[in-house]
Amino acid sequence: MSIRSEEKKKHIREKARGVFAQKGFRTVTMKDIVDACGISRGGLYLYYPDTKTLFLDILRTEKEEAGGVIEEAIASGASAGEILRLFLEEQKRELLRSGDTLALATYEYAFGEKDEYLQTQFDEAVRVIELLVRGGVHSGEFVCGDPGGFAREVMYLIEGLKICALTMDMTEEKADETIGAILARLTARPGSRRKKGKKGEGERSDE
Amino acid sequence: MSIRSEEKKKHIREKARGVFAQKGFRTVTMKDIVDACGISRGGLYLYYPDTKTLFLDILRTEKEEAGGVIEEAIASGASAGEILRLFLEEQKRELLRSGDTLALATYEYAFGEKDEYLQTQFDEAVRVIELLVRGGVHSGEFVCGDPGGFAREVMYLIEGLKICALTMDMTEEKADETIGAILARLTARPGSRRKKGKKGEGERSDE
Amino acid sequence: MSIRSEEKKKHIREKARGVFAQKGFRTVTMKDIVDACGISRGGLYLYYPDTKTLFLDILRTEKEEAGGVIEEAIASGASAGEILRLFLEEQKRELLRSGDTLALATYEYAFGEKDEYLQTQFDEAVRVIELLVRGGVHSGEFVCGDPGGFAREVMYLIEGLKICALTMDMTEEKADETIGAILARLTARPGSRRKKGKKGEGERSDE
Amino acid sequence: MSIRSEEKKKHIREKARGVFAQKGFRTVTMKDIVDACGISRGGLYLYYPDTKTLFLDILRTEKEEAGGVIEEAIASGASAGEILRLFLEEQKRELLRSGDTLALATYEYAFGEKDEYLQTQFDEAVRVIELLVRGGVHSGEFVCGDPGGFAREVMYLIEGLKICALTMDMTEEKADETIGAILARLTARPGSRRKKGKKGEGERSDE
DNA sequence: CATGAATGAGAGTTCATTCAT
DNA sequence: GATGAATGAACTCTCATTCAT
Numbered sequence: 001m002s003i004r005s006e007e008k009k010k011h012i013r014e015k016a017r018g019v020f021a022q023k024g025f026r027t028v029t030m031k032d033i034v035d036a037c038g039i040s041r042g043g044l045y046l047y048y049p050d051t052k053t054l055f056l057d058i059l060r061t062e063k064e065e066a067g068g069v070i071e072e073a074i075a076s077g078a079s080a081g082e083i084l085r086l087f088l089e090e091q092k093r094e095l096l097r098s099g100d101t102l103a104l105a106t107y108e109y110a111f112g113e114k115d116e117y118l119q120t121q122f123d124e125a126v127r128v129i130e131l132l133v134r135g136g137v138h139s140g141e142f143v144c145g146d147p148g149g150f151a152r153e154v155m156y157l158i159e160g161l162k163i164c165a166l167t168m169d170m171t172e173e174k175a176d177e178t179i180g181a182i183l184a185r186l187t188a189r190p191g192s193r194r195k196k197g198k199k200g201e202g203e204r205s206d207e
Numbered sequence: 208m209s210i211r212s213e214e215k216k217k218h219i220r221e222k223a224r225g226v227f228a229q230k231g232f233r234t235v236t237m238k239d240i241v242d243a244c245g246i247s248r249g250g251l252y253l254y255y256p257d258t259k260t261l262f263l264d265i266l267r268t269e270k271e272e273a274g275g276v277i278e279e280a281i282a283s284g285a286s287a288g289e290i291l292r293l294f295l296e297e298q299k300r301e302l303l304r305s306g307d308t309l310a311l312a313t314y315e316y317a318f319g320e321k322d323e324y325l326q327t328q329f330d331e332a333v334r335v336i337e338l339l340v341r342g343g344v345h346s347g348e349f350v351c352g353d354p355g356g357f358a359r360e361v362m363y364l365i366e367g368l369k370i371c372a373l374t375m376d377m378t379e380e381k382a383d384e385t386i387g388a389i390l391a392r393l394t395a396r397p398g399s400r401r402k403k404g405k406k407g408e409g410e411r412s413d414e
Numbered sequence: 415m416s417i418r419s420e421e422k423k424k425h426i427r428e429k430a431r432g433v434f435a436q437k438g439f440r441t442v443t444m445k446d447i448v449d450a451c452g453i454s455r456g457g458l459y460l461y462y463p464d465t466k467t468l469f470l471d472i473l474r475t476e477k478e479e480a481g482g483v484i485e486e487a488i489a490s491g492a493s494a495g496e497i498l499r500l501f502l503e504e505q506k507r508e509l510l511r512s513g514d515t516l517a518l519a520t521y522e523y524a525f526g527e528k529d530e531y532l533q534t535q536f537d538e539a540v541r542v543i544e545l546l547v548r549g550g551v552h553s554g555e556f557v558c559g560d561p562g563g564f565a566r567e568v569m570y571l572i573e574g575l576k577i578c579a580l581t582m583d584m585t586e587e588k589a590d591e592t593i594g595a596i597l598a599r600l601t602a603r604p605g606s607r608r609k610k611g612k613k614g615e616g617e618r619s620d621e
Numbered sequence: 622m623s624i625r626s627e628e629k630k631k632h633i634r635e636k637a638r639g640v641f642a643q644k645g646f647r648t649v650t651m652k653d654i655v656d657a658c659g660i661s662r663g664g665l666y667l668y669y670p671d672t673k674t675l676f677l678d679i680l681r682t683e684k685e686e687a688g689g690v691i692e693e694a695i696a697s698g699a700s701a702g703e704i705l706r707l708f709l710e711e712q713k714r715e716l717l718r719s720g721d722t723l724a725l726a727t728y729e730y731a732f733g734e735k736d737e738y739l740q741t742q743f744d745e746a747v748r749v750i751e752l753l754v755r756g757g758v759h760s761g762e763f764v765c766g767d768p769g770g771f772a773r774e775v776m777y778l779i780e781g782l783k784i785c786a787l788t789m790d791m792t793e794e795k796a797d798e799t800i801g802a803i804l805a806r807l808t809a810r811p812g813s814r815r816k817k818g819k820k821g822e823g824e825r826s827d828e
Numbered sequence: 829c830a831t832g833a834a835t836g837a838g839a840g841t842t843c844a845t846t847c848a849t
Numbered sequence: 850g851a852t853g854a855a856t857g858a859a860c861t862c863t864c865a866t867t868c869a870t
Contacts, residue, residue, distance in 0.1 A: 031864060118374045522729065581731035651862085
């Protein structure tokens with residue numbers, strides 16, 4: 001695979017990304033890709049044998065190119081709490097942008113092909129959150145008796161928010177509220193009353 | 208539409224249900240249905256013009272026929288807490304059965320056709336949970352400052368669990384743990400520290 | 415075939431006529447007829463085995479029930495010239511009404527099935543015209559050296575007008591002018607030069 | 622659209638022409654064309670999306686490739702009368718060949734799709750005839766008071782002959798006679814009585 | 829490498845026609 | 850007689866995939 005052809009693959013991925021973001025995975029045809037890329041039918045097959053392979057390659061690239069934010073924060077010596085906040089903020093931005101995301105396509109893909117991609121991503125995120133929470137507990141920022149369970153719960157919530165964003169109405173307000181509640185639980189002071197981020201009534205005295 | 212034909216439609220729905228449960232929504236063709244039902248190509252069109260209409264009719268029926276559990280519990284005078292536990296148990300059973308469920312098909316359907324079905328279902332469930340929580344608070348079973356926000360959070364968690372069950376590994380253990388944590392928050396005694404139980408031992412020292 | 419069933423056939427013909435008038439012949443399906451008649455699919459087959467048979471029966475009926483005008487005129491002792499004028503007037507009315515006529519369906523039918531219906535109709539009309547012209551010549555109303563050829567020419571013109579009315583623009587003006595010219599030729603005074611005049615006035619004193 | 626593919630289109634048009642000539646327009650399916658051309662189902666769609674587009678392209682080509690006769694005659698300095706005779710002769714040949722013509726298909730097409738094709742053709746022919754008649758009058762070959770009306774009448778006659786040729790019996794004799802009568806009227810000497818000639822001889826000694 | 833014409837399988841859909849009730 | 854459910858053939862159209870150039 002020469003350099004030229006790696007550039008061509010990149011071009012294909014970039015154009016195809018838009019198609020997947022718009023149409024999801026299942027209904028995307030090789031013809032859609034060909035049209036979007038402005039290359040020949042046969043040409044596409046030289047690089048990608050089917051939409052599945054192409055899509056996975058796009059996901060791989062996406063992941064490689066992204067992710068920097070958290071790493072930077074860690075490098076800059078931010079506290080665990082700050083980093084977790086950043087992480088959740090990032091997730092929120094992502095899920096609110098659902099029209100321009102591969103989220104839908106990724107779910108559709110996962111529905112059809114039971115491969116491990118999503119699981120891996122999920123587990124990795126859980127691990128990161130757990131580490132951050134432990135860090136926060138250690139530094140006194142957070143209070144949490146079961147960082148592992150908590151981390152998984154957080155990720156389930158985020159998946160729930162994502163799927164709701166894709167299939168129902170989702171507002172920034174709702175997302176903020178839910179994510180705020182997550183953090184609130186971590187910072188609840190023993191013996192004190194916790195409050196969920198909603199204005200006014202949002203009063204919870206669950207301890 | 209005679210009685211005969213209503214029976215036939217029922218037969219079609221039942222056979223088609225299996226197809227949707229197995230293949231999801233997008234990839235199901237009229238031919239798949241025809242084959243599963245053992246009827247003729249044209250015959251199916253007498254009852255359903257396309258997979259979409261058929262699928263929605265299956266969902267409608269499913270909903271009508273289900274749902275009894277909660278109603279019965281209410282009728283039997285169970286406490287709010289018992290009913291909520293039952294509801295969550297039901298959700299758990301549902302999501303663990305994911306191979307035999309229309310959940311995947313429903314998501315696939317929702318991905319393609321932005322209709323309000325999922326939203327309506329979601330909102331209704333939120334409303335039910337909220338009522339149960341309020342009932343529990345009133346009777347002293349539960350402690351919760353923001354039943355509405357809490358109910359939405361619960362549903363996001365459940366959606367998250369569902370999507371994870373469909374696309375990743377999901378064990379009864381994980382589901383139990385997460386759902387247990389939900390309930391634990393409602394029954395946390397004021398003044399005590401809540402902890403989320405660890406896997407395996409399922410030990411919770413929160414009361 | 416009982417009386418009841420003859421009535422039913424009549425009902426079918428009447429409803430079906432509208433369908434043929436609107437859609438022509440080729441594209442009319444048994445289903446169209448069934449829908450228009452409000453009878454059952456199988457029921458229609460008890461009376462007519464296909465659209466062709468039904469259509470021919472409609473034509474036959476139409477012809478039987480129509481035609482009175484000329485006969486009445488003859489009976490009332492009108493002159494040959496008056497009757498011919500009446501006949502042409504009738505043809506004109508017919509062709510201008512083309513949306514409500516079976517003309518299109520009849521042509522479509524004839525295109526597909528080479529039966530003799532149209533030919534018979536045509537020949538009969540030629541014969542009638544020829545007789546009228548001869549009558550007119552005899553009575554001194556008309557001047558014509560070749561009534562047979564003239565009659566056929568008239569019918570070709572009428573067929574031409576009909577087909578133009580069905581496939582292009584046709585105005586009463588154009589039809590009048592052409593039909594007027596036909597009559598003008600019959601009444602041309604010996605020794606004068608005939609010229610085709612402009613619209614409407616029929617008679618040309620063109621020099 | 623490369624040269625290769627233009628040749629292919631031509632090949633399709635040629636084969637399809639035979640199908641339309643034989644079956645008319647309405648009943649021709651893409652499969653008929655495919656079979657006649659010896660290409661694949663999908664292959665045809667690369668060139669023509671439906672029978673309508675294909676048929677119109679055939680008509681267009683037909684028209685482009687034809688028509689030379691008149692132009693040549695004009696170029697060769699023939700008199701208006703000679704050209705008109707040629708034109709009518711051409712029309713006659715055309716209508717007598719009706720088994721091998723697109724006339725039927727064209728009418729069927731026009732019955733279904735009210736586009737302007739026929740009207741345009743008709744108007745153009747009228748215009749040509751009118752010019753020729755005027756030319757003949759100017760040169761003393763013809764006598765005609767209303768070339769425009771006359772030209773339209775001629776075209777109605779021709780349409781009538783065409784439709785009769787398609788749906789009834791049409792012999793060269795009948796066509797000759799009618800067309801002869803048209804010309805006879807143009808050459809009638811002032812002051813003489815015109816008669817339409819019978820039987821075959823075409824030439825009328827009616828003065 | 830790249831092209832795009834060509835193929836053929838397969839999905840959707842409509843109807844003429846039959847037949848048990 | 851009358852119904853209308855059921856069948857299956859036929860048509861339209863779209864794509865994944867191949868292959869000669």
